[in-house]
Amino acid sequence: MSSIPAIAQILVIFSLVVLATALKVHMGLAAALGGIALALWQGLGFSAVSGAIIDEIFNPDTLLLFTLMICIMAFSAAMKKSGAMDSFANAIGAIAPSKRLAMAIAPLLIGTLPMPGGAILSAPLVEAMDSDREHGSGTLSAANYWFRHNLELAWPLYPSFILTTSLAGISATRLISLNLYAAPILFALGLIFVLPPLRKNAGRKREALSGSVPYAKKLASSIRGIVPLALVLGLYAILYALWNHIAPWLKLSDSAATLIGRYLPILLGLAAGSAYIGLGPKGFSIFRGSVNAATLTLVAVIAGIRIFSALISAAGLAGTAATELSRAGIPTIAAVAIIPFIAGLVTGVGFGYVGLAFPIVLGLVPEGSAFPREAAIVLAGAFGYAGMMVSPLHVCMVVSAEHFKASLPNTIRRVALPLAIFIAIATSYALALSVALR
Secondary structure, three states: OOOOOHHHHHHHHHHHHHHHHHOOOOHHHHHHHHHHHHHHHOOOOHHHHHHHHHHHHOOHHHHHHHHHHHHHHHHHHHHHHHOHHHHHHHHHHHHOOOHHHHHHHHHHHHOOOOOOOOHHHHHHHHHHHOOOOOOOHHHHHHHHHHHHOOOOOOOOOOHHHHHHHHHHOOOHHHHHHHHOOHHHHHHHHHHHHHOOOOOOOHHHHHHHHHOOOOHHHHHHHHHHHHHHHHHHHHHHHHHHHHHHHHHHHHOOOHHHHHHHHHHHHHHHHHHHHHHHHHOOOOOHHHHOOOOOHHHHHHHHHHHHHHHHHHHHHHHOHHHHHHHHHHHOOOOHHHHHHHHHHHHHHHHOOHHHHHHHHHHHHHHHOOOOOOOOHHHHHHHHHHHHHHHHHOOOOOHHHHHHHHHHOOOHHHHHHHHHHHHHHHHHHHHHHHHHHHHHHO
């Protein structure tokens, strides 16, 4: 076991992974090699490392995630070929006051129904709304990624939200009220810093968005474009709610029930949306070639990320880093912020930072402590969210960057400043909340 602190090891390897991707090394390969390096650095043997890699690759959750990514890519390609993607983009554009707002609203709406790697579903919509490519690939990638996650802290369908209520023992309505501040602030910061207004040709482009097409024809076209995605999201919502209702009666293991609830509703929704497209004028031949080398490249990237996360978990790095902070005598309020941030950075997923960090955070702030527990939950959630959003392991960031051919460092750089401002606002809010709750 290395004497170098776990936090330092994590930061060194993270920096090398990000640097490697900037130098055009395949993200999946860079992440996998980084995970192997960290595991070996922590003293794991080659047999333990190879065993963890094999277990992760053949993990049902990983295989289902691969399947879901392939299905989403095929569905998105068919939406684009059939013209439905452009129609859906026009529908949102017709409602939104400007094309810029439409580009923000599209991923926000997709984000109301969270799914693994869901940014790949909203990416073609954002792209369709900027058909003239007024914005660079880095801006489009960051905008799709940013607005896709604006609701995460306060939306009750997110796994991280559900896990927070469970661990903290508070109601969903209470957690919504505590974190409701975040969504409008994140949306506003996104419009200011991630997707700033274009000064040049703004009036002309808005006119082009509205167009001179007769209203009835535009409405019919918009409906045709909305139906496939509405089928996907609508069926997903219905089946997800239905599964949560019937799962307790089936006496399944927690892991099996979670997997089914996470993947089956969205896969069936995608099947329904794909069937609608296939039964259209162009037939099912529209799916020909929708799974290609780019799809396999994306799957390989996700595989590398999963391997990295699995090896970090096998080495116990996140827990070790949290323990180091506690033993170093870091003030409680600082530990409440830093531990979730590191967990979010390490895991790249919401339920990851909640599951790893919140048991420690809640232990640091028991009921009746000087810093109120609910204020600590708000602070920990904000910092965990920020860590997740700048993590190169976040699948949504990777798939968004891959879609728009943008680099991960570029995407991270574009979201870093608004995240820093959000953290400052969230900290002030949590401190004010701590005073009000005493």
